Amino acid sequence: MQTNKLFRLVGFLEDVGVRRLSTSQKCNEKGFFSSIFDKQVELQSASHSNKLSDKDMIYELTTHNVKPDSLAKYLTATQNLIGFCNANKNVLHGECYGNFKVIVGDQDQFVHLWRYEGGYENIDENIRFLADSKDFAAIEKDIVSCLRSRHSQHMLKFSYWPEIQLRNGSNIYELRSYHLKPGTMVEWGNFWAKAIRMRDYKHKEAYVGMFSQIGELYNVKHVWCYGSMEERRQARESVWQTQSQWQEIVANTVPLIRKMTSRIMVPLELSSTK
Template sequence: MAEIPENKVHLVGSWRTEVGDCDTFVHIWEYQRYHGYHASLNAIQHHPDFPAFDAKLKTLINSKRTSLMQEFSFWPTTPPRQLGGLFELRSYTLHPGNLLEWETHWRRGLKARREVMEGVGAWFVQIGELNTVHHLWQFADLEERKVRREQSWSVEGWGETVHKTVPLIQTMKSRILIPCPWSAVA
């Protein structure tokens, strides 16, 4: 479906959860704004192969959650790349009304964090679980993740970012993801 141009959708990546909500898959799709989202849904639902595909897929799915998100302007999503390893998806539910403040601190903090590691992207939910922020990181393995996260604390500005953003957060979640064979970012 993603390869059909009329669907106006780009698959950023697909991953299965290794640690966290097991037996769960995460797919990140880019649409051409809301118009592209609606056009994509319409095109997919009217594709002749869709009813059989949808019927088979529903036999495999226990539950499904969808959010419409926007990427942060200061952290554009990485283009397709194949680096191997694993990914960490970190999700934060903020107290209502704190998104702008969180973004302001993370703009500065990301500069510090980029000295030791590069993220894949960051998004905030506009429709779905509101006040939620997600960011995705890629590592060779869990040991590299540990080392890079420890190195972050020695970079000026990172500790201050954490200190200022933690009070804005209601809940935090971390999942370790393994890319599916067809994932564009893997």
């Protein structure tokens, strides 16, 4: 009797050992995490910029972190810069689509959105023109003296987002930044092409959606416009309550994100959008 029990115990342990070895081999072959999450990254036959956007329009998003004691000087220098760019609009092939101050998020931070026509060929012309301009050099010197740091990105607009419409009245803007896992931009675009129709159908709050070309790669920027913080709350709650597919879209896009941030901004008096 004791011998039979011993044989059954040995057989059980051997069976467990075989199953553990088999699992271990699979993990070694596919990688530990791929054995748990067997999600495949879509193979790309071309750059995602060809699939998701019109490359003739280049957007530049610049962020300035200003010294607290230099705010007035910075605003004056920024107004001079916009005046210079407007006076040379035909040469620079572009215009400003918003000048904002962050009120919730990084303090003493300003965000500026520019759009240039003609793709990178005209961007090259802009670089050469600005490098030779003494007026621009003087304005930039004034701006730089006010800054703690600065950052810029070249971006493309998602084709499924509506064209930018300048706003009037008094509004707030939310800048949402998504840092995606490499290789997931097309998948993100497929889901958000559906999502943008839901979010923009009633409230018309979508301002611009872009993805990075140069700077922080696999970085997405969504800018939303609301009449107030309360209107933002109502708009966000409405889509959860009235759009049955919204939960599914969120569930599928969240795993694509490595990091996300949100900032609330207000337009400056000199901003083209209000």
